[in-house]
Amino acid sequence: MANAFELIADQLADPEAQWSLGTFGAIAEFMRDAGEPAELVREDPTAAVVTPRGGIRLQALPGLKPVAFETIYPHLFLAHEVAHQWWGHAVGWKNYHEQWLSEGLAQYFAVLYAGTDRGQDVVRNLIGQMRQSAAQYSSQGPISLGYRLGHIQNEGRVFRAIEYNKSAVVLHMLRRLMGDQAFFAGIRRFYAANRFQKAGTDDFRAAMEAETPMTLARFFDRWITEAAIPRLNVTSRIEPSGKTAIVRIEQLGEPFDFPYTVSVQYTDGRTEDITIPVSEAVTDHTMSGIGRHCQ
């Protein structure tokens, strides 16, 4: 395998390689236009590329270890940064507890962009990946801890997993609870009311509640200011008639509000995803009169 310097220098020479520095390109991004003239420098341990518009210079420090990872959607970082024009720039955040409004909305809008560009399977995969990373680090603290997440351990992954990914998943859950129409109306209302100002979770909640009969105080308390995640016991049974299925969702700890997706497979092989809104300690959801056999 090439050493770290050669890897960096080869990639810098590749006109299609894109560079994202800092968390999701939070510090800087560098990319070249097709056919753009570029001057390359390759002097171990330093490699650089300079175009008429700018340049990037990287140094392979001793002990640098390249880590490979796959990206489900290659433009996610760029879409995230563009989304900051609305979330973070036009609508700011009041204090560090509220930074999720910037990072979470930018991250979720990047996911929405990916869905428009590549279809809903990409959305499902991205949300699944984000949920996994959020769950892995959920014990490290709530979203409202902001930049202090992982700060003591100097662990940027914690900040990314909670502030970016968990926030995006929370927004996705809220959308599925409220329904698309109310959710996006709430988003527009929040943007219009807070443009060129600094906003907080209470402002966001007020905008969303103006578009739904739901009360969302507990939703934001649990998901934004607390670190715990629900613990569930889920069982299902099919009535002897074979035409009714009952799914029971039991919350073992403090009750949360969230949408629970059940994938139903029928005997003819078709599958259907059903979203069950959960807010009680025990939720029995009956799927009846469907006229088809459930498995």
Ligand SMILES: [Zn+2]
């Ligand atoms: Zn960001």
